[in-house]
Amino acid sequence: ADTLRHVGLYEERYRPIGGYSTGMKQRVKLAQALVHDPRLVLLDEPTNGLDPAGRDEMLELIRRIGTEFGISVLVTSHLLGELERIADHVVVIEAGVLQRSTSTAEATALSGALVVEVTERADEVVARLRAAGVRVEQAPDAGGQHFAVDLTDETVPDAVTAAAAGLGVGLVRMQRRRHHLTELFREAAR
Incomplete structure (x- = not known):
């Protein structure tokens, strides 16, 4: 019972x-x-x-x-x-062979990328960031307003804010990207 x-x-x-x-x-x-x-x-x-x-x-x-x-x-x-x-722990097994074993916290840790979403004109914001020397990790999809930049130092968020403000574009969000278990699985399956 x-x-x-x-x-x-x-x-x-x-x-x-x-x-x-x-x-x-x-x-x-x-x-x-x-x-x-x-x-x-x-x-x-x-x-x-x-x-x-x-x-x-x-x-x-x-x-x-x-x-x-x-x-x-x-x-x-x-x-x-x-x-x-x-x-709390993840194990990847492929064809009966252990490929990877790690804690979930480690597997989903923060990455070195900053995900940015703007209200419009993401391509122009990305162009300004590249001109300022910021490495763009993932460009926006066609018509999309999301992109990711390499978070190499603490000045990158300020550069993103300045690039958007210089174009009169609103920032919707800016946050550190987390790794996902799908990435761990793809890595282990290679």
Whole structure:
């Protein structure tokens, strides 16, 4: 009963499983895995087939299993953005061979790039930055207003602000780029 309560199915315990939604069935499977108080739980694509709200609930359950119950959880998933939210360690395995193993914090650390979004005329802002000696890491897409510059020193944000202001262009945002697990996966797969 406690396990059903932890996965949010206590009130539904007498209802036939055949009438459960996909999310409820996933939680039943999770309860089955937890009922014997294991030290390790293996979950293969635990959010597969769930709607966004169901995904969020399942991810929160998985996070709680590790933090509140002290059970190690190994999750396989092709949805790497979800893993960024719940995993404290990431392992990349390809064809049965370990390619990379690292903490999620290290894998998603801040990069040396500054992502900039302007209201208009991004190409002109980029041209001014290049003329000022700022290295542009990623030029804007056709018609796009986002670009990235190399954050080589503390003067770069001021240069971006000056370039935009000189053209009368508004800055929407300017923030350090974070690495993503998809980048780690691509690197490991090379």
